[in-house]
Amino acid sequence: MVADIQAKEITLPLTKQDVLNLNAGDTVLISGLLVTGRDRVHKFLFHERPPKEDLPFPEGTILYHAGPIIRGNRVIAAGPTTSIRVEMYEPWVIEHYGIRGIMGKGGMGTKTLEAMKKFGCVYLNTIGGAASYLADRIKGIIGGFKVEEFGAAEAMWLLEVEDFPAVVTMDAHGKSLHEEIEKLSLENLQKLLK
Amino acid sequence: MLKLRAGIVELYKKVATSLPPDVETALEALYALEAEGSSSKQALSIILESIRLSRETARPVCQDTGVPVFYVKVPRGLSQKELENTIKDATRIATEKVPLRANAVDIIAEQNTGDNTGIGFPIIYFEESENSTLIIDLMLKGSGCENLGQTYKLPVEELGAERDLEGVRKCVLDAVFKAQGRGCPPYTIGVAIGAQKDQVAKLAKQQLLRKISDKNKNEALAALEEKLLNDINQLGIGTLGFGGPSTAIGVKIGVNHRHPASYFVDISFSCWANRRGTLIW
Numbered sequence: 001m002v003a004d005i006q007a008k009e010i011t012l013p014l015t016k017q018d019v020l021n022l023n024a025g026d027t028v029l030i031s032g033l034l035v036t037g038r039d040r041v042h043k044f045l046f047h048e049r050p051p052k053e054d055l056p057f058p059e060g061t062i063l064y065h066a067g068p069i070i071r072g073n074r075v076i077a078a079g080p081t082t083s084i085r086v087e088m089y090e091p092w093v094i095e096h097y098g099i100r101g102i103m104g105k106g107g108m109g110t111k112t113l114e115a116m117k118k119f120g121c122v123y124l125n126t127i128g129g130a131a132s133y134l135a136d137r138i139k140g141i142i143g144g145f146k147v148e149e150f151g152a153a154e155a156m157w158l159l160e161v162e163d164f165p166a167v168v169t170m171d172a173h174g175k176s177l178h179e180e181i182e183k184l185s186l187e188n189l190q191k192l193l194k
Numbered sequence: 195m196l197k198l199r200a201g202i203v204e205l206y207k208k209v210a211t212s213l214p215p216d217v218e219t220a221l222e223a224l225y226a227l228e229a230e231g232s233s234s235k236q237a238l239s240i241i242l243e244s245i246r247l248s249r250e251t252a253r254p255v256c257q258d259t260g261v262p263v264f265y266v267k268v269p270r271g272l273s274q275k276e277l278e279n280t281i282k283d284a285t286r287i288a289t290e291k292v293p294l295r296a297n298a299v300d301i302i303a304e305q306n307t308g309d310n311t312g313i314g315f316p317i318i319y320f321e322e323s324e325n326s327t328l329i330i331d332l333m334l335k336g337s338g339c340e341n342l343g344q345t346y347k348l349p350v351e352e353l354g355a356e357r358d359l360e361g362v363r364k365c366v367l368d369a370v371f372k373a374q375g376r377g378c379p380p381y382t383i384g385v386a387i388g389a390q391k392d393q394v395a396k397l398a399k400q401q402l403l404r405k406i407s408d409k410n411k412n413e414a415l416a417a418l419e420e421k422l423l424n425d426i427n428q429l430g431i432g433t434l435g436f437g438g439p440s441t442a443i444g445v446k447i448g449v450n451h452r453h454p455a456s457y458f459v460d461i462s463f464s465c466w467a468n469r470r471g472t473l474i475w
Contacts, residue, residue, distance in 0.1 A: 027233065027236065066257070067295065068257050069254060069257050069259075069295045076253050076254070077254045079257050081258070082338045082341065082376050085341075105338070105375075105376070106338075106375050106376035106434075106435060107375070107376075107435065125434065125435075125436075127237050127241060127244070127434065128338070128434050128465070128466075129241060129244070129255065129336075129378050129465060129467045130240050130241050131244065131253070131255060131257040132244045132247040132254075132255075133243055133244035134244070135257075150306075151296065151308070152296065152306075153296060153306065154306070165240065167237075177436075178374070178375070178435065181374065181375065181431060181432075181435055181437050184437070185374070185429045185430050186371065188429045188430050189371045189429060192425050192428065192429070193353060193354060193364055193368075
């Protein structure tokens with residue numbers, strides 16, 4: 001980490017108990033095997049419902065909302081994309097593929113928060129736009145799935161990461177920092193509109 | 195045109211891999227305001243470090259190299275069609291060379307073209323230059339922040355927004371509230387007021403080309419820009435939506451004349467990575 005801050009180190013795969021030990025507000029450094037998936041992947045999973053064994057989902061992994069820039073076997077830039085766009089699919093994905101963490105930016109809604117509480121999963125807000133810093137935390141590309149069909153930006157990439165930083169902003173106990181900020185900013189907005 | 199093509203490829207590289215100095219300076223200034231030990235301060239420190247890394251290793255500042263938007267001032271006698279072809283060729287080369295992420299997706303086939311060109315992609319606006327100089331402004335507009343844009347038709351009763359600058363202020367605050375931290379704040383915010391929605395949408399985005407320090411020539415608008423920046427930073431959304439004082443680094447407003455029946459306000463967001471640059475030829 002650049003700034004001096006207390007971070008919990010977490011290693012994938014995550015168990016349900018690992019997830020229950022995380023609380024909204026925790027900073028984490030993630031190491032292990034995670035997988036990317038964004039708009040098109042979610043639509044595909046939700047409608048085609050492929051069995052888990054046909055997909056590159058390791059047990060207890062993190063699904064990272066990202067469309068990296070990849071050249072050859074090198075990840076050049078790899079920040080998160082906005083997560084709320086897949087809100088309509090995410091509860092189903094969490095339930096059926098044993099995902100323990102959703103990582104992206106900007107947070108997700110109440111349906112995902114409920115699914116996280118029910119099945120044991122957290123939301124990790126990583127650093128939007130910090131593409132080079134985050135790419136440098138990726139140690140290797142283990143594989144790609146649907147690269148030709150969906151295009152590189154929308155494919156599933158299985159990535160080995162080390163000390164990848166994020167903040168737990170939605171935990172498995174039903175707490176969402178995004179909801180808190182929204183509530184606070186609504187109160188401030190109402191004052192400013194007067 | 196071959197030399198110009200190479201010049202545009204270089205412009206792409208500069209805009210994609212480094213932030214304009216005024217934007218970087220504004221982000222550095224916010225760092226001091228963040229509370230010690232907060233997620234916001236920590237995030238901003240990683241952002242500043244990532245900007246430095248991108249510049250030094252010539253990698254894109256953000257993996258979303260966006261939709262390229264060109265604003266071209268053309269000297270009399272130069273063919274716009276030829277310029278358009280040169281820009282498209284330069285785009286294909288830059289996608290490979292910089293590299294840029296391929297972002298142009300065919301609506302019907304759902305296929306990515308792989309080279310950032312397609313129908314209306316990149317976006318190119320032409321106007322006639324006042325002298326013999328060709329001036330090309332390029333903005334790489336990320337789509338996380340693009341998705342947060344809003345258009346209001348005043349009056350808006352639920353906001354108490356009437357047809358005046360005070361009404362405009364209320365709409366902008368509402369748009370920032372709705373945006374929350376989804377598009378990577380601290381934002382730069384472009385606002386336009388006018389008669390028709392296509393015109394205000396274009397003008398609002400064009401405001402994002404203005405330097406952070408640029409003060410509106412109109413006094414009333416300059417005052418509104420300042421007031422809005424102050425108000426927005428009281429909302430408490432903060433860096434990446436983690437809370438705190440850094441929701442925006444600048445608000446820029448442009449106006450057109452309006453029709454008696456219409457009062458359109460458009461708001462265009464840029465993420466902290468407000469990537470823009472100019473090529474003078």
